[in-house]
Amino acid sequence: MPPWSQLADEILAGRRLMADEGLAALRAPDAELLELLAAAYRLRRQFFGNQVQLNLLINAKSGQCGEDCGYCSQSRVATAAIARYPLLEADQLLDGARLAAERRARTYCIVTSGRRASDRELAAICDAARAVKSQFALRVCVSPGFLDDAQAAQLAAAGVDRVNHNLNTSARFYPRICTTHTHQERLDTLRAVRTAGMEICSGGIIGLGEDDEDVVALALQLGELRAEAVPLNFLQPIAGTPLADAGPLTPRYCLKALCLFRLANPACELRIAAGREMHLRSLQPLGLFAANSIFVGDYLTTQGQPPEEDYRMLADLGFEPVVGG
Numbered sequence: 001m002p003p004w005s006q007l008a009d010e011i012l013a014g015r016r017l018m019a020d021e022g023l024a025a026l027r028a029p030d031a032e033l034l035e036l037l038a039a040a041y042r043l044r045r046q047f048f049g050n051q052v053q054l055n056l057l058i059n060a061k062s063g064q065c066g067e068d069c070g071y072c073s074q075s076r077v078a079t080a081a082i083a084r085y086p087l088l089e090a091d092q093l094l095d096g097a098r099l100a101a102e103r104r105a106r107t108y109c110i111v112t113s114g115r116r117a118s119d120r121e122l123a124a125i126c127d128a129a130r131a132v133k134s135q136f137a138l139r140v141c142v143s144p145g146f147l148d149d150a151q152a153a154q155l156a157a158a159g160v161d162r163v164n165h166n167l168n169t170s171a172r173f174y175p176r177i178c179t180t181h182t183h184q185e186r187l188d189t190l191r192a193v194r195t196a197g198m199e200i201c202s203g204g205i206i207g208l209g210e211d212d213e214d215v216v217a218l219a220l221q222l223g224e225l226r227a228e229a230v231p232l233n234f235l236q237p238i239a240g241t242p243l244a245d246a247g248p249l250t251p252r253y254c255l256k257a258l259c260l261f262r263l264a265n266p267a268c269e270l271r272i273a274a275g276r277e278m279h280l281r282s283l284q285p286l287g288l289f290a291a292n293s294i295f296v297g298d299y300l301t302t303q304g305q306p307p308e309e310d311y312r313m314l315a316d317l318g319f320e321p322v323v324g325g
Helices: 004-012 019-026 030-048 090-102 119-135 149-157 183-195 212-225 251-264 276-287 307-317
Strands: 051-061 107-112 139-143 162-164 199-201 204-206 229-234 269-272 293-295
Touching: 004 030, 004 251, 019 212, 019 251, 030 251, 051 090, 051 269, 090 107, 090 119, 107 119, 107 162, 119 139, 119 149, 149 183, 162 183, 162 229, 183 199, 199 229, 204 212, 204 251, 212 251, 229 251, 229 276, 251 269, 251 276, 269 276, 276 307
Parallel strands: 051 107, 051 293, 107 139, 139 162, 162 199, 204 229, 229 269, 269 293
Antiparallel strands: none
16 A cells, blocks of 8 residues: 555545555554654645634433443443433523533534433424524534434524434444444434534444454445544443443554544544543644544543643644634
8 A cells, every 4th residue: 555645645636545544554553653643634734724623512411321332321231320310401501502612612512312302302402502503603513312304404493513423333343332223223314414404423432342344444434424523432431331341442543543534534523532531641632633623521421631731732732723613
């Protein structure tokens, strides 16, 4: 295969990453890591310069989920000690948006647990989206579970900019982490989102026990879907979940995964999501040479690092948060 710099040239010229090249990136010798990062950075710089998208996530409904996703502390098979509550009230959702604006976030992410939102919940989410759009200069992303065409259209009419619905892993590996729904059902929701005219936010989780081929398959599939935003999570094993004893990830492997997803999705908003503090550790800044987006604050049921540390990291890198919705 071509050198990493040449591969970046060819992808910038319009060709797609191939599966064998993706595997080579994920399995690159550590001695080639800086060259690989440089190639990923060329793509990132072409589309985003040195800007970073900040996102704030609110866990708007926690626990009480009937699905059996093995990685999730909110699933029916988990016994994790987490907060469990119904959909937050409208003023609480607006408080979250206010905090997002204060933390210089560009996108406010409203996430609810469960297979799909009820009619009442979806209406409340739509009302919250309208209020956020009218009061704050924020983009709104919602993650309400599975959607049909009518529900997606309802969200779009409320001004929702994008919907998050992660594919999580490859179609081949998916039955190993969940049996209560299928990979195809997730694809069907993404199709409904696209049909409604909203942006797709869909990514995955590294460290579920999948093979390298599964990671590559996911990266390429998201490229085929032309997902506008791709959050890449690194599994944080949580006591009380089936994957509590999952093996560790090295910071170098995580960086190679980020490079792979950038090469497969050159123009996407690539986000380092949950697990970046745990798995990238002191190499977090290097991740932003491939990715151009992070959460500022906490995740669903796990904590992130203080926002001040994120701001300091961006300043040290010479990167700037995107301002405005």
